Amino acid sequence: MILLDGKKIAADIKEEIAIEVRKINNNGHDTPHLAAIIVGNNGASITYVNAKVKACELVGFKSTLIRLPEEITENELLNEIAILNTNKDIDGFIVQLPLPKHIDEQKVLMAVDPNKDVDGFHPTNVGKMALNLPTFISATPFGILELLERYQVETSGKHVVVLGRSHIVGSPMSILLSQKRKVGNATVTMCHSRTKNLKEITLQGDIIIAAIGIPEFLKADMVKDNVTIIDVGITRLEDASKKSGFKLVGDVDFKEVSKKSKFITPVPGGVGPMTIAMLLKNTLLACQRNK
């Protein structure tokens, strides 16, 4: 069993990006610049966006954090986005989700200039992804592709079973892995809450991507030997034995499933750390396109 060590790969990628930043600076070009908008005081969102800012510093990017009050109107937020869209110093920006309920999230995501949409959430970028055109692939799917590539997990002709049809993970993964691309050319089955005989299908998977958010859902008797497991789920469970009082658990029963696995991502330390690295990568790409 080989661990797909997202923490290590993410660190490698950040190091590679830092080298690119130095090259950009040495060539006299502007430093890549990521901006992030955060609305309100959601603790998890603040933690996450701060981690993104810190990652920018680490690789040598410029970063701008725009904190807006919970009560901001939709129009005011759209205005802030319009300013970032036209600000030539900013290569890419993100709007940290979720937004307060009085704001139409879809409308906000649609307002971001697709050329600066380093989260890859704008329909134009989703469409380009589906059409296998150059675009910003959103961070989690992009991170999974990268993990599979760096560990040379063969996908061509393999049967990939995707659990969960979210727009953030399951759906794009199923699209990407069936495409004619380096990490792709797989036969892909997309499963979700309406799927019957799920076990019959997971037992066929050479690679299983679990992204349903149900802790330890995938059990050892549902997978075949030598399976590759990508566990995207991350749930906090109470655990009195931990100092923090909780433990993080994926969608996969790691202890048992790992015994049958060829490759498997740990939780935490698998897919999670990849996302910020890929956001930085997209920002670098945005910056390089603008040269």
Add this chain to the structure above:
Amino acid sequence: MILLDGKKIAADIKEEIAIEVRKINNNGHDTPHLAAIIVGNNGASITYVNAKVKACELVGFKSTLIRLPEEITENELLNEIAILNTNKDIDGFIVQLPLPKHIDEQKVLMAVDPNKDVDGFHPTNVGKMALNLPTFISATPFGILELLERYQVETSGKHVVVLGRSHIVGSPMSILLSQKRKVGNATVTMCHSRTKNLKEITLQGDIIIAAIGIPEFLKADMVKDNVTIIDVGITRLEDASKKSGFKLVGDVDFKEVSKKSKFITPVPGGVGPMTIAMLLKNTLLACQRNK
């Protein structure tokens, strides 16, 4: 065995659209107006675009056919598109493909205003489709959804096997049928040229969508009893016994597979006739949105 009679359903849809057009006119609104650009003298393209114009007449739409010479430059074509984009009298328009080789097809499709892109080929519309947002679904997938709906073919929880990953049919069908939508909620397996053990997979299909362009590829021993077959393929084969000298053949061995089928589309007369009907439907939707 029940034939999925695309010819009949397409005629029904056109009749329904004609009724809507009369309502629109009675309410004093402008008649739906479809424009089509065709470049050069490709015989098949001219036949097809003429059929679209004729269908417009049939349902009471206005139509405009813009014929441009083979030698037109890309910029001149982009100019024509810009004119249609801003022409308020035109609700939707299409650029008949293929285009001459000196013109970048993707660039041309990207230039069409997504709000007038009734072919649903613009990345923004493909992205909205993938995100399950209101959009123009392109004619062939839209037609297949409509056929399944009108014959009340259950898709929820069924295993759909899609053969072929084209951007026009296979890929969008796999996305649409796995979504949370009326005709959807299926477990979907996307197969293509790199798929191994194809027969093992097709034998699991409650519904098989064949869109690979290989005549009579899908044989009876590859499907289970009571399967539903959507045959998107259409190939001309020489046939001396026919007055025309050829016959049209689908991707499915109709004679044998139909014996095991619950529902099956004939070729011709199945999916084919639906496409123009759905183009008209999209144009009607574009017109209604503009009201």
